Amino acid sequence: MGVLYLVATPIGNLEDISARALKILAQVNLIAAEDTRHTHKLLDHFQISTPMLSYHEHNKLSRLDEVLAALAHGNVALVSDAGTPALNDPGYELVRAALDAGFPVSPIPGPSAPLAALVVSGLPTDSFLYLGYLPRKLKERRSLLEQVAAVRYTLIFLESPHRVAASLRDLHSVLGDRQIALARELTKLYEEVFRGSLSEAIARFDAQPARGEITLVIAGNHSRQAWDEEQLQVALQQAITEGRPTSQAAGEIAAQSGWPRRKIYRLLTSETGIGAMQEKE
Secondary structure, three states: OOOEEEEOEOOOOHHHOOHHHHHHHHHOOEEEEOOHHHHHHHHHHOOOOOOEEEOOOOOOOOOHHHHHHHHOOOOEEEEOOOEOOOOOOOOHHHHHHHHHOOOOEEEEOOOOHHHHHHHHOOOOOOOEEEEEEOOOOHHHHHHHHHHOOOOOOEEEEEEOOOOHHHHHHHHHHHHOOOEEEEEEOOOOOOOEEEEEEHHHHHHHHHHOOOOOOEEEEEOOOOOOOOOOHHHHHHHHHHHHHHOOOHHHHHHHHHHHHOOOHHHHHHHHHOOOHHHHHHHHO
């Protein structure tokens, strides 16, 4: 009976692969690879000639029986294009199927972009929430951010270069002006980690759009306790009385109250927003 090995591969620098990973890749009977062309470059670099089978998002279910059949005759390694397989890449279904069929599953740990970005972010690492890629559609993206606005854990997201500017604005709009680390091209020649506030990140990447693979690490909500509606109402009324700019007031109140910035902004700009809260009492 074979073993299914989950082998982490480099996210950029080929020297980051472990000696154990190379040994496993050379000894297994088959490598299930997200992109065989990509993995072929890695294997060629280290002079490994193990046969490969494509296993990606579009064929992951149809290939299950074929991989399980290979496991019946020997060991199989699963690799993604970069990093740890099954983390935001195909793999969960194969792991579940292998376990259900009675095959051992063993991790070969190594590079991981979310963890690499987290530990260099300068933000708390004792508790964090990894949520993969932010949704592409604005409504779904903002809905997700509103769900985690009150979470105290450090938040980790992946994002593509052409959507990062819009995502930074949504993060700022919903979460307030929190601290962020934007890590791109980690372990590669043009590695960069930007650290600062979300407003600073927006200005920075508006002027010079980000390129390459991007990981966003955002500070959690560290307000001591979310305000109740009465506390929020007082703050909203004070902001209106003082004539503070709506966007500025929404960001400041969100940071202090633990309420989503987007909802506060809506209350400040709605003729019925504060009144509706008052009618509840």
